[in-house]
Every structure is written in structure tokens, then in C-alpha cells.
Amino acid sequence: MHLPKAELHLHIEGTLEPELAFALAGRNGVTLPFADTEELRTAYLFDGLQTFLDLYYALMTVLRTEEDFEDLANAYLTRAAAQGVRHAEIFFDPQAHTARGVPIGTVVEGLGRALDRSEETHGISTQLIMCFLRDQSAGSALETLEAAKPYLHRISAVGLDSAEVGHPPSKFREVYEAAGALGLRKVAHAGEEGPPAYIHEALDVLGVERIDHGLRCMEDPDLVKRLVADRVPLTLCPLSNVRLRAIDILEEHPLRAMMDAGLLCTVNSDDPAYFGGYVGDTFHAVHEALGLDNEHLRTLARNSFEAAFLDHDEERRARYLAEVEAYAFD
Ligand code: HPA
Ligand SMILES: [Zn+2]
Numbered sequence: 001m002h003l004p005k006a007e008l009h010l011h012i013e014g015t016l017e018p019e020l021a022f023a024l025a026g027r028n029g030v031t032l033p034f035a036d037t038e039e040l041r042t043a044y045l046f047d048g049l050q051t052f053l054d055l056y057y058a059l060m061t062v063l064r065t066e067e068d069f070e071d072l073a074n075a076y077l078t079r080a081a082a083q084g085v086r087h088a089e090i091f092f093d094p095q096a097h098t099a100r101g102v103p104i105g106t107v108v109e110g111l112g113r114a115l116d117r118s119e120e121t122h123g124i125s126t127q128l129i130m131c132f133l134r135d136q137s138a139g140s141a142l143e144t145l146e147a148a149k150p151y152l153h154r155i156s157a158v159g160l161d162s163a164e165v166g167h168p169p170s171k172f173r174e175v176y177e178a179a180g181a182l183g184l185r186k187v188a189h190a191g192e193e194g195p196p197a198y199i200h201e202a203l204d205v206l207g208v209e210r211i212d213h214g215l216r217c218m219e220d221p222d223l224v225k226r227l228v229a230d231r232v233p234l235t236l237c238p239l240s241n242v243r244l245r246a247i248d249i250l251e252e253h254p255l256r257a258m259m260d261a262g263l264l265c266t267v268n269s270d271d272p273a274y275f276g277g278y279v280g281d282t283f284h285a286v287h288e289a290l291g292l293d294n295e296h297l298r299t300l301a302r303n304s305f306e307a308a309f310l311d312h313d314e315e316r317r318a319r320y321l322a323e324v325e326a327y328a329f330d
Helices: 018-028 037-041 049-062 066-081 094-098 104-116 118-122 138-154 169-181 196-204 215-219 221-229 238-243 255-260 279-290 294-307 311-326
Strands: 005-011 085-092 125-133 157-161 185-190 210-213 233-236 264-267
Touching: 005 210, 005 233, 005 264, 005 279, 005 294, 018 037, 018 049, 018 066, 049 094, 066 085, 066 104, 066 118, 085 104, 085 157, 085 311, 094 104, 094 125, 094 138, 104 118, 104 125, 104 138, 118 125, 125 138, 138 169, 157 169, 169 185, 169 196, 185 196, 196 210, 196 215, 196 221, 215 221, 233 255, 233 294, 238 279, 255 264, 255 279, 255 294, 264 279, 264 294, 279 294, 294 311
Parallel strands: 005 085, 085 125, 125 157, 157 185, 185 210, 210 233, 233 264
Antiparallel strands: none
16 A cells, blocks of 8 residues: 555564575575475464564574665665655664674664665665663663664664563663663553553653554553543554464454544554565555545554654655645545
8 A cells, every 4th residue: 555654663673574584594604494485484373472583583693794784674665665655763673683793783784774775765764763672681771772872873762672571661761761861762662462551661661752562552541541642652563463463353453443542543564574564565454454444544644654753854744744645545
């Protein structure tokens, strides 16, 4: 679907398609524990976040050089452009690479090579969001922020991802304070598998401006009231929720109820190489499964630009919003 939109919840490592994974494995002399792309695809049956993460971390061992990260980002941007993405705020997981001996500079500079040319090549403006792995220690997150200091000109925000349950946002209070003091903006995954209390904590303790997922807010009516009143954006990922078994089938996704409740919902792809669709595919899927009409879809696109970190460039935001209003559905 070509409706102009911003993608605000996208893990660049989650865009690693099997074909590129095998190509990079060949280029870098890495042996994958799968014979071919077909055998790899059969591993894509997840029973929750952890089984997905195990494969996600295993596969990214093929990413080693700046060129690899550049190729990965270019492949994503090419697909995103074909699906109407005009602005992308892209997560990356530095600890997943530094733990394997790949320096953070290789990751950021490699991605940067693609992002620097993105507007010209793909017509997509971009930002980078550096995520801390919440199942690693708070000390490791602080070390990661320290290691990122030479590259902060390329990073606009910090985020929090990986295995959620048992790793509440409050564990990362100190590193979020430090990130805020460095002028970085703040988001966090919360309420994907974790309870609504984690969403409260992400807001109250970490001071985040957006909640990534936030699906489970619907269990807490007072929290919903708060998110509505404060217009806190939620970056929902419906196809991810189905594949990771947060909900059984897309037809049961609460997106429509969440929009009706007045929540500032956006729709995103999360890890599109693993979850069966890029963001335009996701818009199409919720249109079909939830009976969302064109005006619902336009609202989702409008919300994506409202929730984007474009405060330093309101002219650009206004231009994108005008594109949304002018879009003619076929
Ligand atoms: O959906 C996700 N949730 C948490 N961590 C992640 N890391 C990549 N994708 C995800
Ligand atoms: Zn995510």
C-alpha cells in the first residue's frame, strides 16, 4: 500500500531476509546452521518472543563489516520506499554486535553510509534509535551509551528491546537519565509480553515519549485514559503480535478498539523479514482483517507523522502530512 507513512518501529536486524543472510554468510565465511533459505524459513514458527529472539540473534552473526550494514539498510530502504514509507526511525541493537566483536562504530558508520544517501536514493528521511538489550545488565547499557558517544551525531534516540518479562523499565533508569542529559530522545518497548505496569514505569521512571507496542495497555483502563489524555503514541506491530503469539489471529487484534478508544496508534512492521510483511503489507493486512476503511488508514498514516521525531523540522512534517491528505486510494 503506497499511502505515505512513517515507520517508527523497525529493527534493522529484523529486515535481514534469508537470501541476504546466505549471501553475507558466503562473503564472510560464516557457516549458518541451515542448509539453504528454504530450510531457514521452516525455522520461522515462533511460540513467543524468546524463540524468535534466539533465531534473530543467531542469524545476525553474518553481519560483520560496514558494507554488510550498509547493504542491510539499503535492502530495507528499497522495500520501504516501494510501500510508501517517507520517513523511518530505525532501531539497531549495538550490544548484539559488540558481544561478537563487531565495534559499534562499524554498525553505525555502515548504517550511516546507507542513511546518508537515503533521501536522494529512496526518498526516505531517516533517524537512528539505539536500543539497549533489556536482558543484559544495566551496566552493559551504560557501557554501550559510553561507546556510542563518538557517534551521537548519527543517533536521535534510545530504546529498550529484547526479552521483556522479568526486565522492567526501572532497571534502566540511570542510562535513560544519562541519555536524556546527552540530548537523546527516549522510547521503550513495553506491554508487548510484559504487564501494563511496565508501560507506567517506562513513562514515569524512564520518561519515554513513545511506547513501542503497548498492546497490553488495554488491560488497564486508567492507563488507557492516561495515554489518550497525554497523546502518547503507541507503535503497534500487528503482524509481529500474531507471529509471536501475543494474539491468536489478526482478526482478534485490538487495533480498531484502540483507535476507537482515542489512542494515538501507529502501525509498523517490527521485524519484517521474520513476520511476513513490510509496513505497507501490514496496512493492507489490518484493512482486510479488521475491516478498517480508507479513513482509518489515513488516520494511521497521519498519526505516524504526528508521532515522528520531526520537531526540529516542522516544515517537513507538514509536507508529509499534506501528502497523506492528498493521497487518493484506488
Ligand atoms: O518485537 C521485539 N520485541 C522485543 N525485542 C525485539 N528485538 C527485535 N524485535 C523485538
Ligand atoms: Zn520491536
